[in-house]
Amino acid sequence: MINFFNFLKRNLSKIFIGKLIFICSAVSAYADVENIDNQKxxxxxxxxxxxxxxxxEFEWRETGIIPNSHLITFFDSAGKYNLEKWLIELKTNVKRYDPLIIICRSGRRSLILADYLSSKELFFxxxxxxxxxxxxxxxxxxVQSVQ
Structure with missing residues (x-):
């Protein structure tokens, strides 16, 4: 029994670090959100x-959109959202294990949604x-215009 405690004392930090690395690698299978610039x-x-x-929708009409964008508004005209409905529409347009780019007007709303999708492991x-x-x-x- 004493040998076991001596072993633990000598190797506890190694065991802890090993478990920490394992946990981190499991979590990082779904990577954090990557903020990208226009070149990327x-x-x-x-x-x-x-x-x-x-x-x-009014924002799409005002500024135009990036060609081939999936137009899946998160907010309705009253500024309300329905996360479940939005996720269903998203999943019908984008495969779960495909990479995904989220865009909004300035990067703030899209970052919140991107963080959510990543934290819930909804997209790789x-x-x-x-x-x-x-x-x-x-x-x-x-950009291309939207009617």
Whole structure:
């Protein structure tokens, strides 16, 4: 019994570190959200990664959208949201294990949703467009109009 306690005393930190590494690797299977700039966004779009624009419909009409965006507004015209309904629509447009880009006007709303999706392990890799559509347009990147 004394040998066992001596073993624990000598190796407890190694055991703890080993378990910590195991736990961290299990958690990191679903990576944190990656905030991306416009150059990275452009590269990901060229790879065919899905982009979801969560802004309200009037915002799409005001600024335009990035071509081939999935238009899945998170808020209704009254500013209310229905997370379950939004997730159902998202899952019908984007496969769960595919990477996913989320965009809004300035990057704030999309970051909140991207963090949620990542924390709930709903998607394997989630990107947030840090400056949103405003940043995209400020660099004269292409948008298409919405009627």
């Amino acid at each position: 966004l452009k590269a990901l779009l060229l790879e065919g990664i899905s982009i979801v624009d969560i802004r309200e 890799k989630v990107y947030n467009v840090e400056a949103g559509i405003n940043g995209w347009k400020s660099e004269s990147m292409g």
